[in-house]
Amino acid sequence: MKLAYWMYAGPAHIGTLRVASSFKNVHAIMHAPLGDDYFNVMRSMLERERDFTPVTASIVDRHVLARGSQEKVVDNITRKDKEERPDLIVLTPTCTSSILQEDLQNFVDRASITSKSDVILADVNHYRVNELQAADRTLEQVVRYYLEKARRQGTLDQSITKEPSANIIGIFTLGFHNQHDCRELKRLLQELNIKINKVIPEGGSVKDLQDLPKAWFNLVPYREVGLMTAIYLEKTFGMPYISITPMGIVDTAECIRQIQKNVNNLISNKKVNYEPYIDQQTRFVSQAAWFSRSIDCQNLTGKKAVVFGDATHAASITRILAREMGIRVICTGTYCKHDAEWFKEQVQGFCDEVLITDDHTQVGDMIARIEPSAIFGTQMERHIGKRLDIPCGVISSPVHIQNFPLGYRPFLGYEGTNQIADLVYNSFTLGMEDHLLEIFGGHDTKEVITKSLSTDTDLTWNSESQLELNKIPGFVRGKIKRNTEKFARQNAITNITVEIMYAAKEALSA
């Protein structure tokens, strides 16, 4: 057992559901007790999703515990098949169902016979993999299922497109700025005259998965999700893949050079040369290179920072801070323990120490020990920063609603470099501003604003009402105090008791 109240990566089924609900017309059915469907709440709330989340539960209750699910799961699958006519239904085990050890594969087989939809069982072990690993696994499973199906049916067309084209793999729901990143990647590829063949899973249709091999290469922007699929496609169809995350100026250029290599491998006549494009973008389109030279950024030189997040974002941001802005990264870390080796290799030479942990208290202690000028981390680090009075820029999942901005905020590509520069700069200057204010005595906002008729204290609060007032949370206490006093004056009451407080609340039309 482990004592914990916060985790960076969720349980495995969340990863599966994220992949399943990113596809168009795919429905996931969880084998789970009541209340385990809070994934729907997350998606509806955080992503402000307009459509009903295509996830339902086949409820595990007392009866199921006693007699097994029997017909229940099969009935739920066939019912959903009739109601929604999805292309694919993914039966998703949860930690509860994995202990029950029911033969879910058997349910899937039985349900496939009667449903028009394809039905598969997500193959994840709850006690060995986390949300990200499960998502990676599920995506590969779905792709494999459809490619093998196409091969069996003889509909698999392995010829590549005439023009250079790419698949983008790993954009999905509840991913950190995924939607914006996807748009930016599409734009980047378009400017290089590369067609987008497919984007999966977000908005993709499982019927189109058989067209994946038509692309010249695969682009996997995030390490956490999509690599398994890319490796499978390479093994089976010889498709090359690029897994350099185009985050920051240097890495974006590196990624484009990789694309160039892959395109030129398949072109016989006119070889492409993207160097002029890289140069133009770096020096004039992206503002980040200029920002690094500007006076502003000079002030950031040698400032201490700490980075923590998923492997992709933490590694990339570390390199940007150290290599592109001259900021000293004292410690960088990731909660993707399964990817520790890769991570260490990536950040080698860009930071003083590396922390691999999924225990937020260790991260908090590390930050307290180092006392950096700014933190770049997840929502958890943001709150650690609040407690220690250190500004924090959020660069990675776990996410909050404010990480789903309506405005365009990619982290990848050339526009991404601008966004990151803003984020870094604002984190540091805010810290600086605070610091200066402290030195010069703070903002002068001590004046009390009252809406009352007069502010002379002709009112006394007795000890009980004083106590009651102190029970009220700080942020509304002032308002309640003012309203009560206003009410008391209107009724010519001088002694404020608890009852007067209640009466004031009742009488108030606000």
Next chain:
Amino acid sequence: MSNKISETLTFECETGNYHTFCPISCVAWLYQKIEDSFFLVVGTKTCGYFLQNALGVMIFAEPRYAMAELEEGDISAQLNDYEELKRLCLQIKKDRNPSVIIWIGTCTTEIIKMDLEGMAPKLENELGIPIVVARANGLDYAFTQGEDTVLAAMAHRCPEQNLLIDKKKVVQDSNIQNLFSFLSFEKKEEISNEQLEKLKKNPPLVLFGSLPSTVASQLSSELKRQSIQVSGWLPAQRYTDLPLLGDHVYVCGVNPFLSRTATTLMRRRKCKLIGAPFPIGPDGTRAWIEKICSVFGIKTEGLEKREEQIWENLKDYLDLVRGKSVFFMGDNLLEISLARFLIRCGMIVYEIGIPYLDKRYQAAELLLLQTTCKKMSIPIPRIVEKPDNYNQIQRMRELQPDLAITGMAHANPLEARGINTKWSVEFTFAQIHGFTNARDILELVTRPLRRNNNLENLGWNDLTKKEKKNKI
């Protein structure tokens, strides 16, 4: 009585495929209520992730709850669960030193049959801290019923009321003085001994249900106006202040989801249960007080006027809701009481979805619902236990209610289809009890209506793409 109800009230039961919060979410409000407690949820990553997401910002405030996260070794019994729990509880004792540790059992502990009830007394002796076990799992319960399991477990821990009536001196209580001065809004009156005597007279009354302390004292003071003294609350602000219980103690619930607690108090602690409607809305509050008074043989004073006054204060909101229709999808068991109050406000309720309905515990509330419908001359809404969200959405498509009270999983999709929604969980966390807070309920209910009145003329009510199949 219950027979008579079922003649006119119809109860349906659907598939139970509905969305609600897991009952372990009760730690969110209970750890705040019981200030010296620590809640340990014995479960998996799934439970932890739920709490983390459901509690949002609270999680960062070093809350007094934690997960005992089960790992593979715990599931396959390679690790000794007693030793594991001991290790964690020692850690908790060292870091927080609570007066009580509450173990919340989950689905996983049920399935692997972890004997929490068996281990708790042993560990309690070893640690010297009381350990209360509540099995608030999703196999058996929904959302607010979590609190029910915790309070039922705590009811066993309340000290026994000593039959020796100790001779307390009658203290001139300044509270009481203030109370009467308030009634007359003028100088303090002399309190007659008779009234003082009356206050001391009623047999011990314990109210059960976790409310914010302000709301609890509001309800206590409403009863005090009728010269009824509340002798204690379950739960109290601190675990060490649990109320005395015994065979001549009267108990009364303040929330509709506390049926197990009620049963435990009656059967195991021999208390006398006062079955009343719940003090939600001015009508409910008045009926609740009247019922308690009638049990104690006390004639109520000024209650009618008090209720009228509150309705008077609500006038601006009532104008907004009158004639509007509501659909409760059902997820927190407050639905019957809220529907009853909204009908009294002049709204039309199409359907009351509810996870579970204890017809005996809610008998008085159901009766009030019936009489309210008669009084407002509208048909009694259908009551659907264990609803099926998919079917409900189909029904909503037919009915096009003015307001759907629903969980967050459906709120945004319904809004996108032009149906006003109010998120039901807010009713669980907002202050909705008593006369004083009636306004807050309507504040919540009217918010979407007020917001959407502002947007009405923009012509953007349907914000979904037309090709969607699951359109409403």
